[in-house]
Amino acid sequence: MQQNPDEASPLLAAYTKPQKGGVTKMKRDQKEESKSVQGLGWTADGLPLGKGGVVGEPPAVRSQWDSSFFACLGRNDQFCSSDLEVCLLGSVAPCVLYGSNVERLGSSPGAFANHCLTYTCLYLLGNSYFGWNCMAPWLSYPTRTAIRRRFNLEGSCEALSRSCGCIIEDDVLREQMESACDYTTHFFCHLCSLCQEGRELRRRLPHPGFNGRSILVMIPPTEQTMGRGA
Template identity: 70%
Template sequence: MANPEESTPLIAYQGEGDGKDSGAEKESKSLPAESGEIGVGVAWTADGLPLGHGSVVGEPVARASWDSSLFACLGRNDEFCSSDLEVCLLGGVAPCMLYASNVERLGSGPGAFGNHCLSYTALYFLGNSLFGWNCLAPWFSYPSRTAIRRKFNLEGSCEALSRSCGCCGSCIEDDDQREQFETACDFATHYFCHTCSICQEGRELRRRLPHPGFNGRPVLVMLPPMEQTMGR
């Protein structure tokens, strides 16, 4: 009579005789712990970003790249194409509204759109009247780029430049200094390429976050009346 254990595929094969492990089990035991497949937990940051994709628990994941480049004014030909065109139009005609919409999507609380839109508009007209160009509003708007980069773990301009040509890697010693460089690059991007930067941020946010106006909106469900019959 056949052994029922031999005909069951869910039971692992066990060698007979000396009780030694099979070759497959030996390979699994001989795998180094650095493979990262067994026994490595997953940690999370305050923003919900996963940690622990490396060999050590808590090792940060690699920074992601932006969904579109800085000078991709018309965006990409995908399901967000109409939204990209709207972002491009707002950035060129009414940058105050686009910047305020970006801040509102980041979840800065009630009244964020009006407060940031009015402040941006005042600095916009003040800079154009005194200096002839929009040079004051970027000082006010560049923290939004830093907030987006930190929230979604996106690479900054210095990191992208260091990855492409390696010119900034020797100047950065630790994470704190790297963050200072990235914040300075965020300001420089807003100051010299202001319209392109807020358009890039608008495209990124619209692909990642829904508008807060669509969250928590009550839905009224209308039920048809029940069938009625006349009684005697």
């Protein structure tokens, strides 16, 4: 009896012909694997790319605030507004400073008047019924969160965890904890929070009233001398 040359090959000794159901399962597994690879993606260096960035890559380092929390009497900046001005404005008229911060952050037209009046109402209600400004922080703390997200600044919770040697890898959990820290900061140290946010915005963003305006510089004519006649 003549033996099939294909079956006599030593390379196919361990090979068994899969059944029909096994072939279907292998094809299905290959399709799922290809879909997972396509959804994951790869970088030029051969690293797998997930939804949040390169897998295994350390998280991006966030920027620090331009001034510390209690640096109310700092320096003069390039926008012609000193830290002392921000400190006095936050101490005497925090509603004006809060409205200015929201306006400078880039809200809709009329944001200064709307937020300033709303802050004033909550300020008066808190001082009238509770004896201190405890209702305005509910309105003002989202501004601190918006500043952190816009300029990628490090929050209080992340700074505390970093100093303790802990890293919060879950972005959703970290953002929830940072929002709670923003409210706590405004609730217990409201005026210092407003002043720090005011200093940060004035150094990073010009006032919207000066955007697009050109400054006309008058140059005096040069002195002219009469030439001597022949």
